[in-house]
Amino acid sequence: MSEHEDEVLPLGQDEEADEYTAGGARRKRRGPVGCLVLLAVLALLAGGLYVAVDRGMEFVSDQFGSVEDYPGPGEGQVMFEVEPGDVVAEIGRNLKDAGVVASVQAFIDAAAANPDSNGIQPGSYELAEGMRAADALDLLVDPANQVKTTVTIPEGLRVVDIVDILVEETKFNRKRYEKALDDPAALGLPEYAGGNAEGYLFPATYELGPKDKPVDILAKMVSRWRQAADDAGLEQKAAELGRTPAEIMIIASLVEAEGRGDDMPKVARVIYNRLDGPGDKGGTNGLLQVDAANAYGIGKSGTTALTTEELAVDTPYNTRLYPGLPPTPIEAPGDDAIDAAVNPADGPWYYYVTVDLRTGETKFAEDYQEFLQFKDEYLAYCETSDAC
Template structure:
């Protein structure tokens, strides 16, 4: 509480309080059309204060009171500076609303001193806009009586409510329809509650028909869309996928890229008309014992195949449209296979290889020996190559050379050749090709590789630096047989690939070694062996001396007679 006795409660303000009467608010003067000039407020004559007569008090008591406020007429700020004089009693203007302990003139009421037998405004909202009253001569027009005018000024304690949106007032009306005590239905509110009088609680709220219609349409759309989505989802998850029947007809080439899963495979097959749906293909692949092992590549399929038939064809490799280069194949075999698979005239690929070998990507050390019969020998790496729709001899040969470069680069042939006492990487590839051709079985590769290196030693007194391999003679003659003729006749043939006549390695590889033969050429098994002979599939006999080797050969001849070879 301040020295003037003003506190948070409803205590009256002291006349000497600077805020007494809210002197800074000029709503009353504005309504009367008399604005102060130069900061000087126009002085009004002192207005008399009247006391209400008993007969009128009785009439007011019979009328329902909307706001229970003291019926004291407002004192003008200047009036507080002069002593009060007793004036004759007149009727108080009932239209003047009361705010706190002081009156507040809206500027719309009748002049004081005009007696009225009945209060016509009892029970109405004291702040509601009233119809304009005809003024006396010289009176300023009512500036708030037109529809486009701003609302009349609000009391000082309610000015902050002027910034609230109308939606907030409407919400307050619903909340203020009942008194705080929870009882009564007269709609009375205490003064200064900060709320407008709401509509009667019996009055129904208005609803927009268009809003209801839009809400109904939205609800129906959501429910309908959700139902359709749920139906399609359940059908895709639990319903039988669309599928064809039978083995299909016609022919279509399909390319499955590397890294493709079963789902993507099914979509590719569906796009080419092979299967009816990807889901049917995936289901059939999961049910097949080899379905998970289906590899990427090129396939020759049929149109409108059942998913089961398509999986069966791909899982067993029958529909694979690819060229498999077998380890140990010579280049002439690779050329013939390419011509056959691409349906080209015989000799087409060989002519291209002869003319264009320099443009196929060979490493710089590939042609280190000018006596090489085929520069591409040993560089058409054994693997599976997809025969795509746009495949050509040039594209296939480039793929094979590129794969050989990758394998040889990973094995570091340049560094390993020096460690093994060889002159260049090409000789290392040549050793691997000999191991691949001489060794009939993979489990013998490491020892056969050691035999090759032992015979290449300068101090070799068993073969005196000669390899004496039948495989080089077969390559020289372009044949593949066990009966190569007598050794004496072979030693007379002068050819860079005749290891019965020349010492050391042939001019170049005699085939295309696979990864196992290459590994054995790089890591020969230690041992003193100079000879070997394969008696059967499970047994290869190795010898250190020629005499021991001759005994092993006799056993080999006996095995041949038993098998009829």
């Protein structure tokens, strides 16, 4: 066989068949097995690419697919608190932690679609576990859904009377309130109150949340007093009147007990005149003779009619025996009484008599003889009225 003739390979030996180049050199030629190997490699690469793409699409689906949300309506009861300053994202996190919503993003999306979401008010709300985010949001944007107790404290009550109302309207017993009253710093009482809350639990209507404890409730009342005191300029006006803020609060409590409406500034003037006057107009000599203070001294309400024996009981609050102001306020004054105490009317009066108990008509006298005339008018009124 010539060296230039093709070699005949045995049957089955074509996988490594030689091939001559144009220059006569011999090169290897790939056979069917090599092609199969190449195809197998390509198949593996293609399979890997498919898996990678498939997993990548799964990742994209997780990140950009539908946000996890409960179908609702939910079950059970969750008392949820929105704190002052909470933003939507923070509320969403707290809702998720409480098991109310399935995801923070579901709540954020619901809030983005609801223009009222920026008006969510701090407070307590009754929600459920497993709520749809939009349903939870609908409850939170309506202030009417806040869980709270409304308590009204009228003017002119002593601390003991106020505690009676709070015990009746809340879930706490008297001991819890008394314990709170023993911590004046926690209540926010001013230093000049001397640690005594009498007169500083402001009469108003309060909204109490389910998490409010006795100290929180009483602190709200003192805070409201602080607002009233600032509005009236209590400290500044006290200095102008030559009195301490504590003395002004005592005077305000006496005005609350004795005065009504437009007469309050006149009653305040009578108190100042008796405190500061020479005592030559009717012989008061600094005696205020406010029976409501006497009643406080023996543990009774200022609206209680006292007997002659009760009026004679010797206590530091007996303004018939001791000149000057009693040691503390005798009840809680409201805005009008505080304002009257710092802005007394101008006038020479030393006495006043309520001549009509139904209308509250009160007459003011400059001297004792005029006072006696008004007293006779009151007695005549009582003969024809069952209000006495």
